Amino acid sequence: MTATIALPLAILLPLVLGTAVAPLAARRARAAAVWTAAAVTAAAALILAAAAPPVLAGGAVQALWPWIPALGLNVALRLDGLGLLFAGLILAIGLLVILYAHYYLGSRDPAGKFFGLLMLFMAAMLGVVLADNLLLLVVFWELTSVASFLLIGYWSERAESRQGARMALAVTGAGGLALLAGVLLLGAAGGTFEISALAAARDRVQASPLFPVALALVLLGAFTKSAQFPFHFWLPEAMAAPTPVSAYLHSATMVKAGVFLLLRLYPVLGGNAPFEYAACTVGLVTMVFGAYVAIFRHDLKGLLAYSTISHLGLIVFLIGLDSPLSAVAAVFHVVNHATFKASLFMAAGIVDHECGTRDMRRINGLWRYMPYTATLAIVAAAAMAGVPLLNGFLSKEMFFAEALGMHHLGVLGAVAPYAATLGGAFGVAYSARFVHDVFFNGAPRGLPRTPHEPPRFMKVPVEILVVICIAVGVLPALTVGPVVDLAATAVLGGALPAHSLALWHGFNAPLALSMIATALGGALYWALARKYDLHLHAPSGWTARLLFTRALDGLFAASARLTSALDNGSLQRQLALLVTTAVGLGAVAFAAGGRLAGARALLPVTPLAAAAWLVLVAAALGVVRLHRTRLTAVILAGAIGLVSALGFAYFSAPDLALTQLAVEVVTTILLLLALAALPRTSPRESGPGRRARDLALAGLAGAGVAAIAFAAMTRERDSIAGYFLENAVPKGGGANVVNVILVDFRGFDTFGEITVLVIAALGVAALLTGMVTHRPATDPAGRPWSVQRVPLVFAAAVRWMLPFALLVSVYLFLRGHNAPGGGFIAALVVAAGIATVYMSEGFARTERAIALDYARVAALGVLVAAATGAGAIGFGRPFLASAHGHPALPPFGEVPLATAALFDLGVYLAVIGATLLMLVELARVPGRDAE
């Protein structure tokens, strides 16, 4: 199978098929979900195996699709030795975990959610190890964090699950952001985001001044993901996850993503002192610290979690070391740790399942109840401790050998052998505790149920992993040797030095260290258990976890204080703050200096303009002075709107003038209708201080707007107007450029706008449906409201007027493409005309006479506009592409016709419907007065 199909398919299978089908299958039966997940996993494994032969021959295969090439983001996938090893681990252990989970999950646990999320995680992890583009890698990296969050929080009804999930997401998510920043810097330094190309440009990248920051950020991402000290604390909290998740994510795969990243980027980042010191120091500290803490954990999974932290530290240490063999050792230990730790987690899950608790102070002496499981767990624990004939022994020996050969690292090199031995001894001690406390050490204490051997097939995954531990431990060169070499070659980017993975290298210094560590660890556990009684140990003091939660609590408290300081529940105060901020920001910009007036010549003032200006000033001042008398305020605001319409007409915008005029009419009707259901006056509430403050704020805001407007009007600027003016006739088939822009060039915007308008109208209808007002039965003077008494002359005039209004509307609509007019204006004229009829003939009568559902009219308009746009797709053109022509229609001759006119018809109907819907709904309200 070709790589271009195989690589994306291997990711897409679990990502799409797995996440979609597994939850569906789970509705039928648990087993169906298990089989779906297993089949998808196996299929992905087979696909990768089919693409693997060139990789096994020492090469690599890749697939590339441009995604956003301008940003350097491509779907670039690459399968090399390292990717193959990790993909193999992900799929093989994934398969075992799926089988195990079948027996582990309780009958009430939702299986579809579990297997769907597991598939999502598997796809994300495969994406990480197959990505050859750093940005793509980050995308998958974040997806693993999200999937991990959801899986840790699987039992979302438990507080500890939610807390653990949140903490894991906070730490690994923050690390992911650091990684993204680091990756962007690496891309800037190397000029590409393709990992293989970056490796080729390594010298250039490392010489860049950006490199130290990029290195620190990428390391931060890797260290948080792989739970390195001091970011380790999320991993023990993540043990709230179901045990299959812990076995899969938190021992074998996700926590190895950080390690994988370091291995993958070693050709780009490695081989320099900062990298070596950072990774070796952090790794060594984590290794010793994790192993030490693990001894004192009473929770079975907690012990394993700290052990995982310790082993991850060991691997990070080996990657950091600038020695070819250390890369081999690192890769080898990745495989070994995955096998023994996954089997130990599964064994811990069996123990938890059978005993109902994971507390090692209560679980004792299980050997008598489940000798078979105990044997498996003891072998795996021995591999964890590094006992000969098991895989853990081999990689630990290599680790000791590397720790002894770090003479070039000064103090760190001198300390390393001691630290390594100490860490090894702690490792032996906690492994001893695991075996002794769980399976021996007396009898169980107060277990909720009597433990016995689990179902047969629940043990199969553990058996397989333990057999691998032994096989690799005895015959390393025949089992994983070739794959480890392939992966290490991919890391180092060249031939490996001569080495042999073998059980026996003779009596040498590493073996001596190994023996010392084993003896020391055994003695330490014996001493702790006998002299100190480990079971009484209660951890105390400062921990990284505590620091983290304190910091988070502080952050929440501080933001709550800030919010309550700014927001006391008063909307006026909020708005005043907002305006103050805007004025302040504007003032900062003005303070930067520069001339206010531009170079453009000013237009002369005409007497007509001056007169209109005076009207406007009078109306504006009047509104502020008289606004408490609401009717007066509405009339004065209408005057301002009319002057604005005059302004549009004067400054060469006839379409805007017509629109403003028509909108002015319907807006005033709207305001008057609302006023009928609201108090006629506003009370005098604000004191003089408040009024002065508001006037000052308003004055400052107005002065700012005036200054900006003046500066803008007096400056020349580039405009794209030329394009529209040139192409309106040839491409849009219309001389009214504004209308052509609305219905053709920017038709999609207009489509969005009429949709918003219709939604607003439906919102009005929804808000007012069935609403009852609290209007008094009489006006303030004690007169009852008059009902439907319309002046006769008015009614008669309107009857004559309406047909003309409709005629004018049709005229405006038809000519709109070439002269001022168009759908918006024509619709507003109709709406104003019909609104007048409501007033003159009475609401109920008009309603009976017209009997139109305005919501349907509006919806029809939007549909017509959409159908016109979609019609273009039918002709193989993009949505809303227009066509026009001049077909000959026999009696009239040549008729100009554009599809845009049909779109404008949609606009027309939508605006009529929306406007009248609002007016009618508002008009209905006072008719429902409460008695």
Place this chain on the structure above:
Amino acid sequence: MELLVAAALGLVTACAVYLMLRGRTFPVVLGLALLGYAVNFFIFVAGGLAVGAPPLVADGAAAYADPLPQALVLTAIVIGFGTTGFLLALALRARAATGSDHVDGEEPR
């Protein structure tokens, strides 16, 4: 002329802000409507003033005003009407629900 227009814009904006800072819903809606006038006109004139040059393509026309801000403002005027209507409905509903037409939903103490 530019000075007159700028001053008018500033004045209407100031009126709008003052009304929006009032405590009752109706003046606030009125203020928002006035702010709509100011903003629309501001966008319209930001490209510069032109007299006697409507963007209607015709033979022999010497210059055209910029049609793009006009198209933007045309829909903005209609949508401004829509938002005014929605705000009024909100104001009515709020008064029906709380018995007060104060913006905070209760009469000031």
